[in-house]
Amino acid sequence: QNRQISGRVTDRSTGQGLPGVTVLVKGTTIGVSTNSDGTYTISAPATATTLSFTSIGFVAVERTIGDASTIDIGLATDSKQLGEVIVTAQNVERTRNSLPYSATQVEGDNITKARNPNFINGLSGKVAGVQIRQSNTLGGSTNVLIRGTKSLFGNNQPLFVVDGVPISNANTNSADQQTGRGGYDYGNAAADINPDDIASTTILKGAAATALYGERAANGVILITTKKGRKGLGVTINLGATAGRIDKKTFIKYQNEYGAGYGRYYEDASGFFLSRDINGDGVDDLVTPLSEDASYGARFDPNLRVYQWDSFDPTSPTYKQATPWVAAENGPESFFKTAFTLNNSISIDGGNDNGYFKLGYNNIRDKGVLENSEVNKNIVNFAGSLNLTPKLTTTAAINYTRVDGKGRYGTGYGDGNVMTNFRQWWQTNVDLKQQKAAFERTGRNATWNYSDPSDLSPIYWNNPYWVRYKNYETDQRNRFFGNVAATYKVTDWFNILGRVTADSYDEIQEERNAVGSVGLSSYDRYNRTSREYNYDLIGNFSKNVTDNFSIKGLIGANLRRQYISTISAGTNGGLVVPDLYSLSNSASDPLPPNENEQKIAVDGIFASATLGFREMLFLDLTARRDKSTTLPSKNNTFVYPSVAAGFVFSELMKDVSWLSYGKIRANYAEVGQGASALAVNDIYSKISTFNGNPLFSVPSTKNNPDLKPERTKSAEGGLEMNFLSNRVGFDFTVYQQNTVNQIIPVTLSTATGYSNRFVNSGEVRNRGIELTAFVTPVKTADFSWTLNANWTRNRNEVLSLYQDVQNIVLATYQGGVSSNATVGEPFGSIRGSNYVYKDGQKVVSATTGYYQQSATSNEVIGNPNPDWTGGVSNTLNYKGLALYFLVDIRQGGDIFSLDRYYGLATGMTPETAGLNDLGNPSRNTIANGGGVILPGVLADGTPNTRRVSNTNYGLYGYLRNPAAGFVYDASFVKLREVSLTYSLPTSITSKLGGVKGIDFSVVGRNLWIISKNLPDADPEDALSSGNLGQGYSSGSFPAVRTFGGNIRLSF
Amino acid sequence: CVDTLDDYNIDPKRPSSVPATSLVSNAELSLTRTLVSPSVNLNPFRLYVQHWAETTYYDESIYDIRTRNINGGFWTAIYRDVLRDLKEAKAIITADGTLDPAVKANQLASIEVLEVYAWTTLVDVFGNVPYSQALDFNNPQPKYDDAKTIYTDLFARLNAAIAKFDPTAEGLGSADLIYDGDVAEFAKFANSLKLRMALTISDDDAATAKTQAEATRGKTIASNSENADLAFQTSNPNTNPLFEQLVQSGRNDFVAANTFVTVLNNLSDPRATQFFKLKNGAIRGGVYGASNNYASFSAPGVNQEDPTHPGVLLSYAQVEFLLAEAVERGFNVGGTAKSHYDAGVTASIQQWGGSATDAAAYLLKPAVNYLTATGNYKQKIGTQAWIALYDQPVDGYREYRRLDYPALVKPAQALSNIPRRFFYPVVEQNLNTANNSAAATAIGGDNVDTRIFWDKF
Structure with missing residues (x-):
């Protein structure tokens, strides 16, 4: 006798009913499909024990029937399904099966799993071939490199496209900021996207996949598809909060034996202290050498009474009092607060047969680990679609983002970045709680670093609390992006899409240096306007010519118009009225603002065709012609093709039971690229005026009226295989990309009168291997475990430069080191001074006892490119419970640490103190048994026996060691993301009137650095996105371990 | 479409043509700033001649x-920042068909003099440098020319320029930030430069030195009011770099060096209190080449904290010391060694606000008096020139190397001997490899011990 079983099948990620799911009585052919709201009723024979639920794009599930008459089930999306639809270039949806190139789709759920407020960071470790480097600053930028660095000087970041709208990922950080010379990291603009609005992200890596996007696609494309409204009305709410603490393994540890000073050359008999009469008794007292930002001073001694910085402020409890000479109880690590983030979103969507709409709102309030730091993001997005007639569909989407920053962290070297202070220049006797109390008590810059007891102005460093509360920056970005489009179905195999897209934003950045700070007080403002419009007309066709033969393709045109205008202005000679930040408050007449305006127009036409044979053989052909205003009109047109082929060989091996799927693919493509704006015609730069006389100068970069387009040539081959009913599988890709005829502002010997000249020259090759694999070791009705892994190895080599130049300096940094492009070496090799070696031992000078250093600072001392990167994620599902964790790995690559270069010189770290080989304090004078014998050999190979003094600054740091002494391995293994989610069973939620699903999540990010080799810092922390600063660390921020929770409610 | 958008390549905010003289103004300003800057990133010569010592960080x-x-x-x-702008100005002026020929000649001659000055600055610091093939973007790898050959060419260029000056016509006008367009004074500057160049090479090529020096007789700068100097302005970015480093930075990086202070104090030099501030009632010098406690020593004087403090390219005192030396070398330049020496000392004291009486008293001291002071002419002139060139660090560094007085000693912690030159910038090894290494070989090694061709002793 049959019995009726009914229930509802939902998408586990959204709680929405899933139509069209096949419900089958196992072992029979009895089956039904679910209705439009996901419900089903099936009549099963009495002998039936199990129901199976299958749907393309979802993990199949089997359920024991038992006595149940109702079986509700939530299906999880399955990115491994072969029928999976992938969004490819120009929003063409294709089955994975038919793709002849590498494209990785990451579902929105997977990106937001750990509730990262920046969706780009949420991709880290998840995609082979994509290297993501995040900054530890609040709202800081993320460097994204797909298949390596291609352009020597140009942009290497991928193009971001949201539902067909190319959006700006501009980074407005200055070159100084990017090379560690101070300033703020304002982040990059692609982070203006609501992560909860993302349905999926497709990463197109090679040129064959991206060529249709034109010249900007040479670096890969990150294609974002936002969620669409579904039938019926749905509401999803996410309520989340996270808290973060610094990872102490990534912060400096201090020696606690010696206090302020650079050595023994001050005023008292010991030489360690100033000697002044502070209390007015006519006898000179011991005073800390206040101006000295190092810890090579007197040995701590609680019985010694010293007048310290806190004894000069009349409101201080220790005014005119000497205090014990001891290490600070509350060192700089106590400066960090708990970071706190609220990430809430709501989305409403609905639809019927005539169209859909959705409305989303996301609010992220992000407070950092530093005082007075906050970045707020408000994102509203709306999209709607209406079928006006059966043939004509119109859609519109608009996103509004407002980002408000206040107190972003100062970066790099300088008094705006407290890390420079704590890691490089600090007195170990200074107590942070007292600094805080002094700032709060006085409201003034009560710094530990006064010029002199008789001159209480700050000399090198401000009170760190003053820095955070008085010298803060503010910024705001208002942005709209979206599109309107109409699609007309001419026939069932041909439609035409017309679309206008816009991305428009205005931003302001304001920086302050308050009256009373180190250096001149100042106010600087920077306004930037960015507009991009695209006009597309695309015809799509898709036809099965015969049963075996299909043809699909498009033909289109794109007009792109970009406009960027910036203006920056600042006060001159200081501020008159304290705390008033306006240009008119300038002490001297402010200089004229610096204005920039650039326009770019590119017209493209393109066509593509995909020929399919029996769902087994696929051939893709594309061609695009671009015409760009950035090139001289004689060279401004360029055409480039691609060809790609895929062969699903498993179609011929259907009788091989262990093989579920097998495909081999190969492709070749080229992409042309124009220049940056205004690189063709020569101009003069205005310096300013002098006593009424104008000053003009020949600019340091020579433009070039003969520029030609540059070209990236890309070849790729791949093999995909799945086994054992798709329980195990891999995707293996090899690629090579050569970027030739690069348009580069090549570095010139300044003896030519220029620093740079735009030329077409140089070739960079990237070749590599990408491997993605998955395995589902356990899969039962209630429990499943899936492991995903990806591994990438990219080898980058500069093949040629300019004429017979063998090396070009890309950037120079503090510490006498530089980034270089050298023929035959990977991009960005780090050069600086090196040790001199004999038989693998460092050579010590027999006359000085210090290490010998190379004659020049031009030796290669590091390569910043990793040997490989990888990620391993595990997903375990047990009934409604899902545990996910991701381990992100970077192996190899070097990093130079300016923090160590100076911090070791100034005697802050434990290795600069302690005992020497004789068992005496190394900081004693040599006569007193102190000093150190540096490990190494003399030029003749005999061991060094000469003892050198460690009483004054420099022995372990920059003064006595070459730059190579501060280069470290940048490898790391991080537990990047953890989430534990519990979905309430529908049996409960269904009783809660209208509730479709409730998920509780506990999330963690960057919880554990499992291994690293860079001391006291996070090897991943970056100054900015972009080519500069790779392999260079200064004023580095500690990693933040983030914990939190999220509740998702679906109605 | 794109074909109609040619103007997208025109920068709407920057000009494609400018007045040529505005480039000259900028070059003069850049040159002067470079010469007088105390920045540890640019100009360490106040340290090399041991006028100043550093406080905490003594790396330079x-x-x-x-x-x-x-x-x-x-x-x-x-x-x-100097030569390229001058070259551009020259090209624009040369191509200008509307300019009065006499004015044009004066402008081109003035630019030529500034160029010669800049080239000697490079040669005197580096030795062989790219010259004949320099300043041409089409030749990214210019060969280095022999320093002495460059000097020979510079003499020829300078003589040609001097011949072109016509004081009855206008010159650069107010765009000349040094002489405010005074052509006659610019010509004196040119002759003084020639005199300086002549004496510079005199140990190497006495005959040329004699000819060139004698040709300047009566044509050189004749008073402090004719000094080649640039008066800076009160506000940024046109202030004296000394003000920027000593005052605006808020830092305390420099104090008087003990080497210099010992000499000043021994001579009770009237300029000492202008050069430096008193510290506890005296001029106190910090130890050269070691860390010093700023509060214990004399800082550079108040006048150097004035944003308008002029930057000096060539001074009258300097000219007189050169003339004194010329007499000693047997060049027919008029006067006696003593008369020129006395005039030089007097000019220097007056340049620093002293009176003629102060100078006369100073010159009577046995250690100053040319007739009784210790040593040969190189020592006597060298010592006083060293004091007088306190505010001209690049000149001071040249004269020290050339005359070898005073006898400076490198500090205990020194990484090398006192540099006789700068080694070549590291980018030259990278971008101009073959020519750079050929130059290194030609001069006898690219290191700080290699001497410039004129540095014979």
Whole structure:
């Protein structure tokens, strides 16, 4: 006798009913499909024990029937399904099966799993071939490199496209900021996207996949598809909060034996202290050498009474009092607060047969680990679609983002970045709680670093609390992006899409240096306007010519118009009225603002065709012609093709039971690229005026009226295989990309009168291997475990430069080191001074006892490119419970640490103190048994026996060691993301009137650095996105371990 | 479409043509700033001649050139920020068919003099440098020319320029930030430069030195009011770099060096209190080449904290010391060694606010008096020139190397001997490899011990 079983099948990620799911009585052919709201009723024979639920794009599930008459089930999306639809270039949806190139789709759920407020960071470790480097600053930028660095000087970041709208990922950080010379990291603009609005992200890596996007696609494309409204009305709410603490393994540890000073050359008999009469008794007292930002001073001694910085402020409890000479109880690590983030979103969507709409709102309030730091993001997005007639569909989407920053962290070297202070220049006797109390008590810059007891102005460093509360920056970005489009179905195999897209934003950045700070007080403002419009007309066709033969393709045109205008202005000679930040408050007449305006127009036409044979053989052909205003009109047109082929060989091996799927693919493509704006015609730069006389100068970069387009040539081959009913599988890709005829502002010997000249020259090759694999070791009705892994190895080599130049300096940094492009070496090799070696031992000078250093600072001392990167994620599902964790790995690559270069010189770290080989304090004078014998050999190979003094600054740091002494391995293994989610069973939620699903999540990010080799810092922390600063660390921020929770409610 | 959008390549905010003289103004300003800057990234010569000592961080005092790429900064400043602008100005003026020929000649001659000045600055600091093939973007790898050959060409260029000056016509006008367009004074500057160049090479080529020096007789700068100097302005960015480093930075990096102070104090030099501030009632010098407690020593004087403090390219005192030396070398330049020496000392004291009486009293001291002071003419003139060139660090460094007085000693912690030159910037090794290494070989090694061709002793 049959019995009726009914229930509802939902998408586990959204709680929405899933139509069209096949419900089958196992072992029979009895089956039904679910209705439009996901419900089903099936009549099963009495002998039936199990129901199976299958749907393309979802993990199949089997359920024991038992006595149940109702079986509700939530299906999880399955990115491994072969029928999976992938969004490819120009929003063409294709089955994975038919793709002849590498494209990785990451579902929105997977990106937001750990509730990262920046969706780009949420991709880290998840995609082979994509290297993501995040900054530890609040709202800081993320460097994204797909298949390596291609352009020597140009942009290497991928193009971001949201539902067909190319959006700006501009980074407005200055070159100084990017090379560690101070300033703020304002982040990059692609982070203006609501992560909860993302349905999926497709990463197109090679040129064959991206060529249709034109010249900007040479670096890969990150294609974002936002969620669409579904039938019926749905509401999803996410309520989340996270808290973060610094990872102490990534912060400096201090020696606690010696206090302020650079050595023994001050005023008292010991030489360690100033000697002044502070209390007015006519006898000179011991005073800390206040101006000295190092810890090579007197040995701590609680019985010694010293007048310290806190004894000069009349409101201080220790005014005119000497205090014990001891290490600070509350060192700089106590400066960090708990970071706190609220990430809430709501989305409403609905639809019927005539169209859909959705409305989303996301609010992220992000407070950092530093005082007075906050970045707020408000994102509203709306999209709607209406079928006006059966043939004509119109859609519109608009996103509004407002980002408000206040107190972003100062970066790099300088008094705006407290890390420079704590890691490089600090007195170990200074107590942070007292600094805080002094700032709060006085409201003034009560710094530990006064010029002199008789001159209480700050000399090198401000009170760190003053820095955070008085010298803060503010910024705001208002942005709209979206599109309107109409699609007309001419026939069932041909439609035409017309679309206008816009991305428009205005931003302001304001920086302050308050009256009373180190250096001149100042106010600087920077306004930037960015507009991009695209006009597309695309015809799509898709036809099965015969049963075996299909043809699909498009033909289109794109007009792109970009406009960027910036203006920056600042006060001159200081501020008159304290705390008033306006240009008119300038002490001297402010200089004229610096204005920039650039326009770019590119017209493209393109066509593509995909020929399919029996769902087994696929051939893709594309061609695009671009015409760009950035090139001289004689060279401004360029055409480039691609060809790609895929062969699903498993179609011929259907009788091989262990093989579920097998495909081999190969492709070749080229992409042309124009220049940056205004690189063709020569101009003069205005310096300013002098006593009424104008000053003009020949600019340091020579433009070039003969520029030609540059070209990236890309070849790729791949093999995909799945086994054992798709329980195990891999995707293996090899690629090579050569970027030739690069348009580069090549570095010139300044003896030519220029620093740079735009030329077409140089070739960079990237070749590599990408491997993605998955395995589902356990899969039962209630429990499943899936492991995903990806591994990438990219080898980058500069093949040629300019004429017979063998090396070009890309950037120079503090510490006498530089980034270089050298023929035959990977991009960005780090050069600086090196040790001199004999038989693998460092050579010590027999006359000085210090290490010998190379004659020049031009030796290669590091390569910043990793040997490989990888990620391993595990997903375990047990009934409604899902545990996910991701381990992100970077192996190899070097990093130079300016923090160590100076911090070791100034005697802050434990290795600069302690005992020497004789068992005496190394900081004693040599006569007193102190000093150190540096490990190494003399030029003749005999061991060094000469003892050198460690009483004054420099022995372990920059003064006595070459730059190579501060280069470290940048490898790391991080537990990047953890989430534990519990979905309430529908049996409960269904009783809660209208509730479709409730998920509780506990999330963690960057919880554990499992291994690293860079001391006291996070090897991943970056100054900015972009080519500069790779392999260079200064004023580095500690990693933040983030914990939190999220509740998702679906109605 | 794109074909109609040619103007997208026109920068709407920057000009494609400018007045030529505005480029000259900028070059003069850049040159002067480079010469007088005390920045440890650009100009360490106040340290090398031991006028100043550093306080906490003494890296540059022990001749660390490499870490801050000081040589590269100096090289780029002269080539790119001075010579390139001058070349551009020359091209624009030459092509200008509407300019009065006499004015044009004066402008071109003035530019030529500034160029010669800049080239000698490069040669005197580096030795062989790219010259005949320099300043041409089409030749990214210019060969280096022999320093002596460059000097020979510079004499020819300078003589040609001097012949062109016509004081009855206008010159650069107010765009000339040094002489405010006074052509006659510019010509004196040109002759003084020639005299300086002649004496510079005199140990190497006495005959040329004699000819060139004698040709300047009566044509050189004749008073402090004719000094080639540039008066800076009160507000940024047109202030004296000394003000920026000593005052605006809020830092306390420099104090008087003990070497210099010992000499000043021994001579009770009237300029000492102008050069430096008193510290506890005296001029106190910090130890050269070691860390010093700022509060214990004399800082540079109040006048150097004035944003308008002029930057000096060539001074009358300097000219008189050169003339004194010329007499000693048997060149027929008029006067006696003593008369020129006395005039030089007097000019220097007056330049620093002293009176003729102060100078006369000073000159009576046995250790100052040319007739009784210790040593040969090189020592006597060298010592006083060293004092007088306190505010002209690049000149001071040249004269010290050339005359070898006073006898400076490198500090204990020194990384090298006292540099006789800068080694070449590291970017030259990278971008101009073959020519750079050929130059290194030609001069006898690219290191700080290699002497410039004129540095014979």
